[in-house]
Amino acid sequence: MARAALPAAQSPQGVGQGLPGRALFALLRGKVVTAVMITAMRRFFVGTWAGRLLVGASFLAFLGLGGTFVGMGGLGGDMGAPDAVIKVGKAAITAPELGQAIVRQVNYMRNQGAPLSALGAPAMRVQLANSALRQLILGLEVRRVAKGAGFLLGDGAIREAVMAMPEFKGADGRFDPARMNALLERSHLSHADLVKETSTAMLMGSIMAGMEDSATLPESLVAPVLRHYGLRVVVELARLPQQAPASVPAPAEGELERLYDNHKDDFRRPEYRHARIVIMTKETVGKTITVPEKTLRAIYDERKRDYNVPTTRSLALVNFPASDGQAANDLARAWRAKSATSAALNGAGLEGFARPYKGAVPVVLDDARQEDLPDAQLAQQLFKAPVGQVVGPVKTAAGWSVFRASHAAPPHVVTFEQARPKILDEVRTAQAEPALREHVAALQEAVASSTALDKVPADIGAVAASGEIDHEGRMEDGHIAPLPGSAALRRAIVRQIFSQGPGQPPAVIITPGGEAFAVLVDATTPSAPRSFEQARPAVLEAWQRQGQRHAQNERATALYLLARQGRLRQGASTMPASVGTYKAGVVFSRLARPPYPARVVEAAMALPVGHATMIEDDGAYWVLRATARPAMEAVDEEALRARLVARLNAGLHEDLLETLGLGYTREKPPTHFNPALFASTSRAALGQAGLPPAP
Known part of the structure; x- marks a missing residue:
């Protein structure tokens, strides 16, 4: 039974979020993953x-x-x-x-x-x-x-x-x-x-009664999957981008000419095509959406608390029960002494500082409003106290409080007129996607009746552009053409321009993201050779890029040789940040994969402890050395096993259901x-x- 393959870019990040049980079971049986x-x-x-x-x-x-x-x-x-x-x-x-x-x-x-x-x-x-x-x-x-x-x-x-x-x-x-x-x-x-x-x-x-309960997977199938997903490798790594600042010796004119002669096709003037383009995106359609003023006003009124902010303070408090007044006094004295010699206490620092004092309950409030504090009397004192000064103990409804205000912000009011543009953008953005689907039909009708793309109404949210670009979307001056929409949309437009024949009637093309466009190619300038004098700036740039890449390759190779000796950290310690970066203790796991390219992950997971490797990927040189392969904690392994067994058994049960259903349809197949x-x-x-x- 054929099934579509799982793209490599969508490989499972963990058992809990990756393949379902049936797909895991399919791996064991050599099936293609769904x-x-x-x-x-x-x-x-x-x-x-x-x-x-x-x-x-x-x-x-x-x-x-x-x-x-x-x-x-x-x-x-x-x-x-x-x-x-x-x-x-x-x-x-x-x-x-x-x-x-x-x-x-x-x-x-x-x-x-x-x-x-x-x-x-x-x-x-x-x-x-x-x-x-x-x-x-x-x-x-x-x-x-x-x-x-x-x-x-x-x-x-x-x-x-x-x-x-x-x-x-x-x-x-x-x-x-x-x-x-x-x-x-x-x-x-x-x-x-x-x-x-x-x-x-x-x-x-x-x-199906009784069939599922009687079918379970043997340990010989569970164990390999458990080892696969439970593997962890601790790695130290260095990343050196191929293009980094480097002192490249100035080339002799003869060297540039030799580079030009050996790669003349790289320095040709590219083919340019002049095209008229009509583009429709969520952003272009959104600008045509009219939002009633009362709607904008209603949203503003709902958010008045955010737009009308009174005086706020960032506060650190330690509260005590009424019976622990002495502890409150002791903490206040220690806090004043500490504030005089060190930075303010906040968050975990305040919690650790207050822990030795009986009954202490530390609280940190950022940008607090006086009206939001439950104890009105305490709130009044909190907002009157000088900023930066430890105050208390003061008597509260619940006991005692020692506090310090670290920051005070004045009142801030955003009027409706000031907030209106942002609210309007939010509403238009929310309505743009369904509006785009509706407007695409109008664009199709307009393009069908306009062989020159000159009869597209201005009120449907489409924008027009024209110009001459090469196959990379660059203009004659080397800059990327400023087309609206996402990078994927721009690439789709360029592909269409260079696949559509000159004068061929335009048609609306809808991208996977729902954006739409149509192009009309009205002129083509074929690719042509450039003389060395014409291409010299591009040749010099290529020379410099090659020099930078060669220098980075040499640096990475030197680090790799040190990594084989267990001295990667030592070698990377003198490396400027502009040249490369070094990280130690990076954990690679199939349950929580770090954000690195797939080849880097694969190389790291395959490294034995103490071994090093060097690879080239994602525009950089990578040097990796495995420092440990820690075993899973028993509790984590048991939890992983339970999840795996549940998913694998679910896949097995689904196979039983599928087989049973196949028999039904063979017995009485659908007709007509x-x-x-x-x-x-x-x-x-x-x-x-x-x-x-x-x-």
């Missing part, structure tokens, strides 16, 4: 109330309809329905049922933080639609098999199961119909859907599939769910 986005779809069914309704019916057969995991929806309509997408026995799945299932699936993924760029990708669009249909089919298969096996469910049993769901219970622990209805509404489910899906889950549970209706329903549902049109 993609991260599809993993999120699986978590819908094991981590949410709606998913648990169908946990028994999930992860079953691979039906040949494409896709891997599951969606949600009703459980079939009349076989003779004219809008039937597919049929299973005497039941049919209708287009409205499929559409609702797709919308629910997309909404869940977006609520979990899945970006539109991922959900809108062609492969993911197919996956969302196919998996939704697949789960609807499996629901029908389960009910068919259960009926044939004689499993019957009464209304009372279903009602008890629904009322027992913890997500439907109120604060008092009792079933709350209002809470249930709210959750159903947010999930686009009716009461009938809930009843059908609950009954399906219960039927599947009956069919309507691909045209499936495609049109999928497109409409994905658009309704907010995904941009397919490219």
Whole structure:
């Protein structure tokens, strides 16, 4: 059964946040690991109330309809329905049922933080639609098999199961119909859907009774995974960027000419293309959004506390019960003496200072307001005391207090007129993404009727630009063209300019991030050789870069030789910060990987203690030496083992379910599939769910 490979950049950072149990189990069996986005779809069914309704019916057969995991929806309509997408026995799945299932699936993924760029990708669009249909089919298969096996469910049993769901219970622990209805509404489910899906889950549970409990993984499979994820390596490392300030000897003219002759293609004048561009981003669309003045004023009023700040003070207090007045006096004397000879006490310093005194309770308040302090009498004294002076003990409602004000800030008021631009930007930013999706359609219509990109309305949030650039997006003067939008958008525009033929009609292209653009290439200047005199500045720059890189390579090699002798720290101690950096005690672990390039991490994890290596990656030379491979603490190892076993067993149980479902669908395969209706329903549902049109 084929599955998409997990990209290297998305490798697990830890067992708790990385691969699910099934994917870990797949590693042991040599399977390809499931993609991260599809993993999120699986978590819908094991981590949410709606998913648990169908946990028994999930992860079953691979039906040949494409896709891997599951969606949600009703459980079939009349076989003779004219809008039937597919049929299973005497039941049919209708287009409205499929559409609702797709919308629910997309909404869940977006609520979990899945970006539109991922959900809108062609492969993911197919996956969302196919998996939704697949789960609807499996629901029908389960009910068919259960009926044939004689499993019957009464209304009372279903009602008890629904009322027992913890997500439907109120604060008092009792079933709350209002809470249930709210959750159903947010999930686009009716009461009938809930009843059908609950009954399906219960039927599947009956069919699967005893199978999961009898299947467990042997220690021979658990131990290698535990060793893999439990490995930790402590490393000292030095990083030397390839381009760093270095004194490069001035080259002779003959050396520059030789560099030019050996690399003439590197110094050619690049091909330039002149293009007209129309760009639409969240920022450009946001500027067209009109926000009513009353909305801005209402937001300002809600934040008045932030915009109207009275006098504030940063305070350090030590409070005592009424019975510990002597301890308060002793602390006050010691604090005054300490303040006269050292810096102010705050945070952990104050806590440590107060610890020896009986009944002492240290408190640190930053930017405190007098009105927020519970003891009005004490608050008055706190705000009258001279800044920097230890005061007390003073009598309070709760006992005694010794305090010191370290800083006082005057009142500060931000008027509505001053706050308005920032509030307006916030509102526009919040509304920009849905507005962008709406405006893209208007841009497509405008571009379709404007072969020269000269009829795009100014009020839809698109901006126009034109100019001549090379394949790196640079203008003739060497500077990057100032196009709006993200770096990814600019790269996409440049790629399109150099892949689109001159005079070819423009078309709107939507990026994975939802941004849109269209280009019209109206002139091309071919690449041409430059004479040495014309290219001399670029040749000199290349010479200097080579010299800097060579110098850094020599420095890194010298450090590597010292690292092999265990003297990396000594060698790096004389290295200027502008040349490189050194760190000791860096812990590399598969549970908490440091923020270093993947090749650096791989090299560090493979190093035996006392061994060193040197690699080139991410524009730098890296010298690493392993200093220790500490074993996991027994408590941590046991916790990791428990998590691994739970996930691995979950994957095994899912395989059992998948195998069982495969048998069901072979016994009674779906029939009368309507691909045209499936495609049109999928497109409409994905658009309704907010995904941009397919490219």
